[in-house]
Amino acid sequence: MSPLSILLVGFAMSTDAFAAAVGKGAAMNKPRLPDALRAGLIFGVIEAITPIIGWLLGRAASQYVEAFDHWIAFVLLGALGIHMIVAGLKPEEAEGEDSTEKSRHGFWALAVTGFATSIDAMAIGVGLAFLDVHIGVVALVIGLCTMTMVTAGIMLGRVLGNLAGKRAEIVGGVILIIIGCTILYEHLTAVG
Template sequence: MSPLSILLIGFAMSTDAFAAAIGKGAAMRRPRLPDALRAGLIFGVIEAITPLLGWLLGRATSQYVEAFDHWIAFVLLGALGVHMIVAGLRPDAEEDTQEPGDNRHNRFWTLAATGLATSIDAAAIGVSLAFLDVHIGVVALVIGLCTLVMVTLGIMLGRVLGALVGKRAEIVGGVILIVIGASILYEHLHGAA
């Protein structure tokens, strides 16, 4: 897998967290850089761990699906991409814009739960990558760093940009995943011919 593909996967995996961060930033009264960096770090660490877990699961089953692994990667990436596009097109439900108080412990767990919810797709990416010749540590690091940067930016820009950019970012991320899945399938089918 090329470095550009890895970077694009990192970007695509961070777009849903970016959308959530924009919503969080819009709900905060005056987001400060330390708060944004803290949220970015929480999201980034979770987003880096989940593809590793997915990769381990995929490696455990890889011998059983070796003949059609490229189709699995294509279907998983395509399905995730379509899901992200649909989520980006769907109108938001009314969200509670109140801060949960000044309790740092509650805010940490709220951020961690949101980070976990937005990282489920990264676990599926890890499963997909288990069937390819790619260093999962590098991919997980790139996903984590992209998420850290995107969440930090999302919170800081949330007040200004609101939900409009967040939804579009999720759509772009979905399109990127579909393109990467199609290119993996094309490379495998072209290489086999």
């Protein structure tokens, strides 16, 4: 994978976390930079760990699927991209009014949200296990992109609202589909 592809994967993986952060920022009472950085760090660390777990799972199975690994990466990236686009097009469910500010934005609430938005990064890790890529670099880029996007999303939440967050998720889905198609094209043209 080229450095640009790795950066695009990092960006794409962080868009769903960005969408969640914009929503959280819009719900928070005047979020401050330390609050946004804390949330960004929580999301970034979780998002950096999950592709490594996926990569380890994929490496364990790699000897059995080497002949069609590029198809696996293509299908996983395409499916995740489509899922992100569909999620971005769905209207957001309203949160209950009875929960308090602290419980909605505490460590465990942020960690659970971070894990929920990082499932796609684990699937990316599985797909990357079949490619010649250094997973540590990819995981670091994904984590840093997520930390940056979540921090910005929370700070911009009041201004942008949920609509921009959903659009970011759609863009991330399109990027994943393009990367999947590029991987498939590169492998199929290298065979001939």
